[in-house]
Amino acid sequence: MKVTVVGTGYVGLVTGACLSEMGNHVMCLDLDERKIRILNEGGIPIHEPGLDVIVKRNVAAGRLQFTTDVAAAVAHGTIQFIGVGTPPDEDGSADLQYVLAAATSIGRLMTDYKVIVDKSTVPVGTADKVRAAVKAALAARGRGDMDFAVVSNPEFLKEGAAVEDCMRPDRIVIGADDERAVLLMRSLYTPFMRNHDRMQVMDVKSAEFTKYAANAMLATRISFMNELALLAERVGADIEAVRKGIGTDPRIGTHFLYPGTGYGGSCFPKDVKALIHTGRENGMHLSILQAVEDVNERQKQVLVNKIVAAFGENLAGRSFALWGLAFKPNTDDMREAPSRVVIEALASRGATIRAYDPVAMPEAARVLEGTPGLSFVGSQSEALAGADALVIVTEWKEFRNPDFDSIKATLKQPLIFDGRNLYDPKLMAMLGIDYRAIGRAA
Numbered sequence: 265m266k267v268t269v270v271g272t273g274y275v276g277l278v279t280g281a282c283l284s285e286m287g288n289h290v291m292c293l294d295l296d297e298r299k300i301r302i303l304n305e306g307g308i309p310i311h312e313p314g315l316d317v318i319v320k321r322n323v324a325a326g327r328l329q330f331t332t333d334v335a336a337a338v339a340h341g342t343i344q345f346i347g348v349g350t351p352p353d354e355d356g357s358a359d360l361q362y363v364l365a366a367a368t369s370i371g372r373l374m375t376d377y378k379v380i381v382d383k384s385t386v387p388v389g390t391a392d393k394v395r396a397a398v399k400a401a402l403a404a405r406g407r408g409d410m411d412f413a414v415v416s417n418p419e420f421l422k423e424g425a426a427v428e429d430c431m432r433p434d435r436i437v438i439g440a441d442d443e444r445a446v447l448l449m450r451s452l453y454t455p456f457m458r459n460h461d462r463m464q465v466m467d468v469k470s471a472e473f474t475k476y477a478a479n480a481m482l483a484t485r486i487s488f489m490n491e492l493a494l495l496a497e498r499v500g501a502d503i504e505a506v507r508k509g510i511g512t513d514p515r516i517g518t519h520f521l522y523p524g525t526g527y528g529g530s531c532f533p534k535d536v537k538a539l540i541h542t543g544r545e546n547g548m549h550l551s552i553l554q555a556v557e558d559v560n561e562r563q564k565q566v567l568v569n570k571i572v573a574a575f576g577e578n579l580a581g582r583s584f585a586l587w588g589l590a591f592k593p594n595t596d597d598m599r600e601a602p603s604r605v606v607i608e609a610l611a612s613r614g615a616t617i618r619a620y621d622p623v624a625m626p627e628a629a630r631v632l633e634g635t636p637g638l639s640f641v642g643s644q645s646e647a648l649a650g651a652d653a654l655v656i657v658t659e660w661k662e663f664r665n666p667d668f669d670s671i672k673a674t675l676k677q678p679l680i681f682d683g684r685n686l687y688d689p690k691l692m693a694m695l696g697i698d699y700r701a702i703g704r705a706a
């Protein structure tokens with residue numbers, strides 16, 4: 265099939281690449297010339313495991329192209345995915361300007377039947393707005409009679425495992441009220457569900473809602489554990505033991521129960537806010553989600569509070585080694601990364617920070633440009649040299665079993681603030697390391 269993907273970011277690029285891997289001819293459009301130039305020169309603008317291989321293979325096979333040419337992109341695909349950003353507006357609502365601009369361009373330029381698919385995370389009712397934008401653009405050209413369908417197909421991929429999630433989805437949610445469009449979507453996705461049908465067809469509003477409900481539930485689990493972690497510290501319990509104790513109950517399950525420095529990334533913070541806003545617009549105070557957000561705001565400060573408790577408010581002359589910048593492992597995404605809160609808090613108190621991350625340093629250097637006292641180093645050990653303490657913010661695998669003797673020998677004093685609970689407190693005590701983690705009583 266011929267497919268166009270509008271917006272070649274984390275979602276658009278992965279979706280386009282995976283669809284081309286199944287034999288479709290895919291054109292990825294972006295207005296960001298830098299991104300398209302990188303792709304056309306054989307590079308990949310983001311870090312996502314396995315993505316480079318399938319992009320290269322399908323570009324070489326002539327099934328995957330990248331362009332900034334809107335007219336060519338609209339002409340190309342019968343199916344037009346919209347995968348542009350939906351950042352939070354000032355009031356927390358999802359800003360739909362990019363989605364609606366994309367819809368308008370399609371309406372302005374289409375010359376035959378199109379299935380327009382909202383893949384961006386968008387509030388309930390957005391498909392109606394997309395339909396209206398396309399209709400208005402068609403009417404303005406005197407082509408108000410032209411047929412098209414609007415479908416909701418929310419994306420559930422996880423950054424860091426996006427290719428795997430896209431190739432082997434748990435479920436494919438399709439919100440549509442147009443049989444022809446459902447048939448086309450089914451045939452597009454059939455190669456991704458050879459062993460059993462994973463497609464759930466529902467009405468458009470329920471599909472739009474499903475994405476927010478999923479992210480809200482996951483964020484809730486994280487905030488729940490973060491709140492209990494704080495209590496565990498006070499009552500002398502170990503939240504890691506508690507996590508295992510509850511996770512083995514199949515009604516609860518083990519996923520997304522890790523206490524830490526608060527959820528970040530490009531999705532949970534904005535999606536929780538947007539759902540709270542949708543509640544407000546509909547006369548409802550979503551008290552659970554408000555608490556989820558409040559707990560997360562508090563949790564983002566937890567590492568900073570521990571550092572300040574150890575060294576005092578004035579950190580001038582102090583130096584910290586920081587391991588992990590990306591909001592989670594296996595990505596270079598720095599959007600709403602907890603490391604940013606920690607770095608800004610330490611820098612504003614006069615500390616110097618030597619940071620190391622296996623892949624996110626270029627992106628971190630871009631978003632944290634001008635932060636006083638911050639530098640990036642080429643290895644974990646370089647970050648440690650002469651630092652007052654080690655601060656761990658992202659749970660990259662390579663941080664899980666470091667050389668503790670060399671950590672002890674390199675730091676000014678053996679002190680670790682661990683925002684990811686990577687180590688065994690008993691082992692740390694045995695090694696003589698002062699270990700301050702999340703929710704683990706001394």
Ligand SMILES: NC(=O)c1ccc[n+]([C@@H]2O[C@H](COP(=O)([O-])OP(=O)(O)OC[C@H]3O[C@@H](n4cnc5c(N)ncnc54)[C@H](O)[C@@H]3O)[C@@H](O)[C@H]2O)c1
Nearest residue numbers: 271272273274275294295296347348349350362384385419
């Ligand atoms: N990143 C994730 O893990 C993830 C997962 C599921 C859903 N989502 C949702 O998918 C959407 C996209 O997220 P993302 O992380 O890929 O964003 P992104 O910022 O990485 O990519 C969006 C891209 O769209 C481009 N763009 C904007 N307007 C355009 C237009 N009119 N025409 C062409 N290109 C345009 C931007 O230049 C940018 O490259 C969001 O709604 C997000 O909530 C993201």
